[in-house]
């Protein structure tokens with residue numbers, strides 16, 4: 167489904183949306199969306215956050 171009012175080019179439905187690692191909210195076309203990726207034990211790890219506040223709350227936790 168395409169939302170003609172959306173400025174976001176990605177077609178992300180609520181089911182496919184990433185979930186904030188801090189508060190658990192689905193992140194759908196959030197302009198404040200933060201993504202952190204790193205490699206641990208040869209595996210790419212990814213965390214999504216709905217904004218900087220959740221990112222900072224997550225802090226240095228693994």
Ligand SMILES: [Zn+2]
Nearest residue numbers: 186189216220
């Ligand atoms: Zn959040």
